[in-house]
Amino acid sequence: MSETIETSEETDTDANTRKTVTIVVPVYNEAENIPHFAAAVDEAMAGLPYDYEILFVDDGSREESREVLRKTVAADPHVRALYLSRNYGHQAALTCGIDNAEGDAVVTMDGDMQHPPALLPKLLGLWEQGYDVVQTIRQTTQGVSAFKRLTSKYYYKALNLISEVPVQPGGSDFRLLDRQAVLALRQYREHDRFIRGIVGAMGFRQVQVPFVAPERYAGTSKFSLKKMAKFALDGILGNSILPLRISFYIGLVSLLLSFALFGHVLFETYEGDTVPGWSTIVIVMAFFGGTQLMVLGILGEYIGHIFREVKGRPLYLVDKSAGHLTNERETTYNTGR
Ligand code: UDP
Ligand code: MG
Numbered sequence: 001m002s003e004t005i006e007t008s009e010e011t012d013t014d015a016n017t018r019k020t021v022t023i024v025v026p027v028y029n030e031a032e033n034i035p036h037f038a039a040a041v042d043e044a045m046a047g048l049p050y051d052y053e054i055l056f057v058d059d060g061s062r063e064e065s066r067e068v069l070r071k072t073v074a075a076d077p078h079v080r081a082l083y084l085s086r087n088y089g090h091q092a093a094l095t096c097g098i099d100n101a102e103g104d105a106v107v108t109m110d111g112d113m114q115h116p117p118a119l120l121p122k123l124l125g126l127w128e129q130g131y132d133v134v135q136t137i138r139q140t141t142q143g144v145s146a147f148k149r150l151t152s153k154y155y156y157k158a159l160n161l162i163s164e165v166p167v168q169p170g171g172s173d174f175r176l177l178d179r180q181a182v183l184a185l186r187q188y189r190e191h192d193r194f195i196r197g198i199v200g201a202m203g204f205r206q207v208q209v210p211f212v213a214p215e216r217y218a219g220t221s222k223f224s225l226k227k228m229a230k231f232a233l234d235g236i237l238g239n240s241i242l243p244l245r246i247s248f249y250i251g252l253v254s255l256l257l258s259f260a261l262f263g264h265v266l267f268e269t270y271e272g273d274t275v276p277g278w279s280t281i282v283i284v285m286a287f288f289g290g291t292q293l294m295v296l297g298i299l300g301e302y303i304g305h306i307f308r309e310v311k312g313r314p315l316y317l318v319d320k321s322a323g324h325l326t327n328e329r330e331t332t333y334n335t336g337r
Contacts, residue, residue: 019104021045021052021124024097026090027111028058031065032218034072038079040117045078048121054079056111057097060087089227091193091234094173098185107176113217114141115174122209123176132204134176136211137168143215155232163239165201168208175199180319190311194235201239202317238311241304248297255290258283 023041027034038054045052058069058081066083073079082100084093094108105127109115119136126134141149156169173195177185181204188198223231236243265279 018049018051020102021050022101022103022106023052023054023120024057024094024101024106024108025054025111026057026059026093026097026108027061027065027069028087028090028093028222029061029065030111030219030222031061031068033112033216034065034068035075036217037111037113037117038072038076040113041120042076042078044117044120048124050124052078053103055097055101056081057093058083059089059093060084090173090223091195091231094195095193098177098182101182104179105176106179106182107174109174112219114213114215115172116211116214119174119209119211126207126209127176127178130205131207132178132181133199133202133206134209135168135199135206136172136174136209138170138172138174138213139210141213141215144213155235159235159239162236162242163197165197165239167197167200167235167239171196171200172213174211178204180204184314184317187314187317188311190238190313192234192238194231194238197235197239201313204317204319241300241307244300244304244307245297247293247300251290251293251295251297253290254286254293258286258290261286 025037030037034056041052041054054076056069056072056079058066061069069081069083073081082096084096088096097108098106105124107120107123109117115136123134123136153169156167156171159167160169177199181199181202184202184204185195185198190198262283265274265282268274269279
């Protein structure tokens with residue numbers, strides 16, 4: 001009996017000393033990439049002192065692709081898989097993986113080798129130095145069209161102009177999150193998600209690692225122009241309420257212009273070369289046009305507030321605490337609900 005206790009204590013301490021890492025990988029019809037990717041991660045993690053698991057989140061792939069995943073799970077003890085009921089999109093699949101990841105550190109990456117597994121030791125090294133978020137920044141993507149490169153570049157420029165928090169150009173969803181950052185990210189439950197913006201807004205100790213994205217190992221991009229456009233829009237709408245305010249400013253300008261017009265109309269009427277009724281019509285149109293846009297802007301402002309409330313984002317995130325606090329590990333009080 002005492003022997004059993006000793007053995008279990010031994011395994012306990014052993015398990016406690018080795019940190020765990022979960023690698024979250026959303027995949028959508030990546031049959032050819034999955035086994036190759038898993039092997040590349042195994043190779044990168046082989047010499048490192050971590051217990052790790054590769055958690056594939058299958059985002060409603062076709063049956064053949066799921067079959068490959070089932071075989072990979074059977075062949076590699078490090079691999080686990082979750083199958084979503086249909087295609088929900090990359091950001092939702094990522095969220096599912098993050099919600100189910102148990103590691104002390106969680107790395108999210110694409111399954112097509114465009115996020116090189118060879119970088120894993122570097123990311124983990126920075127984590128060991130105490131960073132909570134190790135964010136990779138894509139310098140260039142090999143073999144990508146000029147159209148995608150340019151739209152991406154100017155998109156991030158525009159987004160940064162209006163976003164409430166800075167969004168790094170070239171920021172990708174290839175990043176390492178410490179457990180604390182994972183728990184924080186789980187509190188953001190908005191539906192139209194732009195995880196890059198959320199992670200940027202979270203704070204904590206963040207560090208950036210530049211990398212060059214190689215071409216896909218196999219297959220073609222799973223992001224159609226339509227999916228890309230929706231994602232781009234989510235990025236803007238999720239991080240800024242400026243679009244709602246635009247009509248207020250346009251309204252303000254046209255109202256001011258209408259006063260100038262008012263002067264012009266009075267002058268013309270005084271001169272006498274106007275058709276009867278013209279002055280009133282022009283003044284009324286300009287004045288109400290401006291007023292209407294301004295009122296729309298005010299409505300927009302309220303909608304912006306509603307939008308922020310329904311997102312239910314945490315009001316604040318605690319980084320550390322010192323001394324004894326009864327609520328130390330509670331995170332549910334800060335959602336404002
Ligand atoms: N992906 C997904 N659901 C989708 C679209 C893509 O899970 O609806 C996955 C895809 O399998 C890949 C990652 O998200 O692992 C990135 O997609 P992709 O490589 O096609 O995007 P790109 O690199 O072309 O921007
Ligand atoms: Mg890719």
